[in-house]
Amino acid sequence: xxxxxVLFGAFALLTLLSAGLVIFAKSAISSAMSLVATFFFLAGIxxxxxxxxVAVLQVLVYAGAIMVLFLFVIMLLNLxxxxxxxxxxxxxxxxxxxxxAGLLVVLVMVIWRIPAPTTTFTGAQAVASGFGTLPAIGQVxxxxxxxxxEAVSLLLLVxxxxxxxxAKSRI
Amino acid sequence: xxxxxxxxADFLPLLPxxxxxxxxxxxxxxxxxxxxxxxxGYQAVLSTATSVIAGAVSLTLLTEPAxxxxxxxxxxxxxxxxxxxxxxVSLALASLTAAGFLRKxxxxxxxxxxxxxxxxxxxxxxxxxxxxxxxxxxxxxxxxATYALTSYLRRGTRPSEAGFKYFILGAFSSAVLLYxxxxxxxxxxxxxxSDMSGPLRxxxANNNGALVYAGAVLVAAGxxxxxxxVPFHMWTPDVYEGAPTPVTALMSAGVKAAAFVALxxxxxxxxxxIDAQLxxxxxxxxxxxxxxxxxxxxxxxxxxxRMLAYSSxxxxxxxxxxxxxxxxxxxxxxxxxxxxxxxxxxxxxDVARVDALRGILYYLLAYTFTAxxxxxxxxxxxxxxxxxxxxxxxxxxxxxxxxxxxxxxxAMAAFMLSLAGIPPTIGFxxxxxxxxxxxxxxxxxxxxIAVLSSAAGAYYYLRVVVYMYMRPVPEGAHTLERSxxxxxxxxxSTVAVVLLGILPGPLTEWIAQAGxxxxx
Numbered sequence: 001x002x003x004x005x006v007l008f009g010a011f012a013l014l015t016l017l018s019a020g021l022v023i024f025a026k027s028a029i030s031s032a033m034s035l036v037a038t039f040f041f042l043a044g045i046x047x048x049x050x051x052x053x054v055a056v057l058q059v060l061v062y063a064g065a066i067m068v069l070f071l072f073v074i075m076l077l078n079l080x081x082x083x084x085x086x087x088x089x090x091x092x093x094x095x096x097x098x099x100x101a102g103l104l105v106v107l108v109m110v111i112w113r114i115p116a117p118t119t120t121f122t123g124a125q126a127v128a129s130g131f132g133t134l135p136a137i138g139q140v141x142x143x144x145x146x147x148x149x150e151a152v153s154l155l156l157l158v159x160x161x162x163x164x165x166x167a168k169s170r171i
Numbered sequence: 172x173x174x175x176x177x178x179x180a181d182f183l184p185l186l187p188x189x190x191x192x193x194x195x196x197x198x199x200x201x202x203x204x205x206x207x208x209x210x211x212g213y214q215a216v217l218s219t220a221t222s223v224i225a226g227a228v229s230l231t232l233l234t235e236p237a238x239x240x241x242x243x244x245x246x247x248x249x250x251x252x253x254x255x256x257x258x259x260v261s262l263a264l265a266s267l268t269a270a271g272f273l274r275k276x277x278x279x280x281x282x283x284x285x286x287x288x289x290x291x292x293x294x295x296x297x298x299x300x301x302x303x304x305x306x307x308x309x310x311x312x313x314x315x316a317t318y319a320l321t322s323y324l325r326r327g328t329r330p331s332e333a334g335f336k337y338f339i340l341g342a343f344s345s346a347v348l349l350y351x352x353x354x355x356x357x358x359x360x361x362x363x364x365s366d367m368s369g370p371l372r373x374x375x376a377n378n379n380g381a382l383v384y385a386g387a388v389l390v391a392a393g394x395x396x397x398x399x400x401v402p403f404h405m406w407t408p409d410v411y412e413g414a415p416t417p418v419t420a421l422m423s424a425g426v427k428a429a430a431f432v433a434l435x436x437x438x439x440x441x442x443x444x445i446d447a448q449l450x451x452x453x454x455x456x457x458x459x460x461x462x463x464x465x466x467x468x469x470x471x472x473x474x475x476x477r478m479l480a481y482s483s484x485x486x487x488x489x490x491x492x493x494x495x496x497x498x499x500x501x502x503x504x505x506x507x508x509x510x511x512x513x514x515x516x517x518x519x520x521d522v523a524r525v526d527a528l529r530g531i532l533y534y535l536l537a538y539t540f541t542a543x544x545x546x547x548x549x550x551x552x553x554x555x556x557x558x559x560x561x562x563x564x565x566x567x568x569x570x571x572x573x574x575x576x577x578x579x580x581x582a583m584a585a586f587m588l589s590l591a592g593i594p595p596t597i598g599f600x601x602x603x604x605x606x607x608x609x610x611x612x613x614x615x616x617x618x619x620i621a622v623l624s625s626a627a628g629a630y631y632y633l634r635v636v637v638y639m640y641m642r643p644v645p646e647g648a649h650t651l652e653r654s655x656x657x658x659x660x661x662x663x664s665t666v667a668v669v670l671l672g673i674l675p676g677p678l679t680e681w682i683a684q685a686g687x688x689x690x691x
Binding site: 106107109110111113114143144145146147148151152154155157158159161162163164165166 | 174175177192199240241242244245280282283285286289290292293296300302304305308309311312315316318319320322323325334354378379381382384385
């Protein structure tokens with residue numbers, strides 16, 4: 001058992017735990033803080049996958065910039081603790097829950113049965129190819145991945161305009 | 172370093188989308204120079220003109236040779252160019268409808284038209300996406316634009332509810348689509364659809380088939396949300412009812428068309444690597460449920476806008492029948508989705524499949540003209556004051572319309588006959604081509620159910636006609652405001668619906684070119 005496997009196990013478990021807290025926390029602030037923790041542990045998994053740049057961006061942009069905005073909004077809205085009782089059980093909820101659980105079982109079985117990969121991508125190979133570094137990403141993003149890159153820039157523009165339209169007080 | 176050589180030939184298929192985006196940016200920037208009370212009549216004209224130019228460009232692209240562009244990330248083929256044309260038709264008609272709709276409410280803003288054009292650009296790009304990540308990003312472009320458009324008018328609870336519901340369920344369906352794509356990537360190691368068939372076969376041979384199946388099923392579920400197939404249709408009636416009527420028109424025509432084209436492209440690639448039984452089973456089941464449930468649920472509706480929402484579900488069912496026909500394997504013959512050439516429709520042995528592709532395209536265009544026109548009439552009749560009470564779209568509104576506005580009544584009657592599939596309308600020709608393709612593929616049972624359920628549909632379509640022509644004008648009916656732009660949209664759609672129903676020749680010739688799909 002190598003150190004990478006141990007680290008992966010730890011990060012994966014902590015990601016799941018903090019993601020669970022995001023959903024189950026009573027106050028919105030604790031949810032948001034658990035989300036920050038989730039982003040950090042996810043960044044750890046990215047590092048293990050040799051995607052350093054993505055990991056750094058994850059911490060800087062998501063855990064840093066975006067979560068600050070989240071917290072601002074939550075504090076501005078001044079949300080109290082959630083007081084409503086637990087969700088009531090209705091037929092559609094039971095059926096929906098059963099379907100979701102069934103899907104989970106199927107997916108877990110599918111992933112369980114995947115044979116072990118015959119090739120492993122070890123660190124030495126990654127270092128040699130410069131995988132995950134900024135130059136490598138820069139090279140492919142403006143050449144090979146140009147079409148999706150431009151589509152993403154269109155997406156950001158649309159999201160910005162859409163957010164302004166939805167947030168306008170009155171049209 | 173190995174730089175790919177991207178030439179103007181790579182950018183050519185993007186031209187309609189670029190025109191739409193430029194038009195949208197002009198509309199956005201022009202708002203900077205306007206005060207709240209400036210006249211904004213030019214905006215609908217500009218938006219319509221942009222869509223018409225983009226549509227004309229996409230028609231000229233129909234004759235371009237099919238090829239892969241952007242290193243296989245996009246596919247330039249008549250199939251995607253024809254989708255862009257359909258999208259531009261729905262954009263132009265929806266912009267004209269929006270002109271009258273927004274003026275009545277004093278809500279004309281450049282952002283509205285800009286978002287419509289952005290959504291159109293997203294649909295056009297979605298049609299040519301040949302790679303899973305590009306595809307997902309473009310699905311998001313068109314979805315986010317339509318979420319914002321749905322909650323554009325926020326005077327009252329309905330639009331906010333509709334916008335929120337659409338956003339939450341849309342985000343959920345996008346996540347399902349993305350997860351399915353991730354599983355397919357995990358099984359094949361590539362996101363390029365054109366490279367997928369080899370690795371898929373290897374994965375199936377390697378005892379990795381469960382992963383492929385799970386991925387394909389999740390991708391299909393994600394798309395089913397977007398095209399509103401039963402049992403993923405729950406959001407449709409509420410969202411279609413709550414959204415501004417021109418946006419509903421765009422959603423029912425353009426969004427659906429783009430989602431169908433992307434779905435066909437994904438599953439032709441995925442289906443070429445796996446047993447075609449899976450996509451066939453998925454789509455024939457969805458088609459059966461959607462056709463029957465959509466028509467049955469529409470029958471009790473007295474709210475015409477809601478009725479049209481259920482009818483759009485039913486029409487998605489007929490289109491799914493066409494998709495299922497693509498994946499029928501003849502008995503005793505090995506199923507081969509990809510012929511000797513990279514073009515589906517180029518080799519003589521896949522005639523049935525080409526017919527299904529053509530049927531889908533024809534039906535999408537026919538439905539676009541008809542549905543956008545029908546929503547145009549609805550938008551002329553509704554009044555803002557009644558929206559909260561929910562009576563804005565009641566059948567009573569149509570009582571005696573033939574005496575008050577004979578032109579509108581005639582147009583609506585033509586649209587209803589076309590939706591029901593009664594000759595001589597474009598809807599009849601569409602159904603004829605689609606159902607014939609399904610029968611040729613051997614789906615006789617499903618086609619019989621489709622015909623029966625569309626016969627059931629005639630009941631609620633013709634009820635609108637009965638109200639318009641055979642009921643007296645109700646006491647105290649409010650005056651009907653006219654809008655020349657919306658009426659222009661009605662004239663164009665009525666002429667298209669009737670004329671192409673009588674003389675389908677020119678269109679079928681275009682479609683004959685458009686039924687080829689680039690796959691490698």
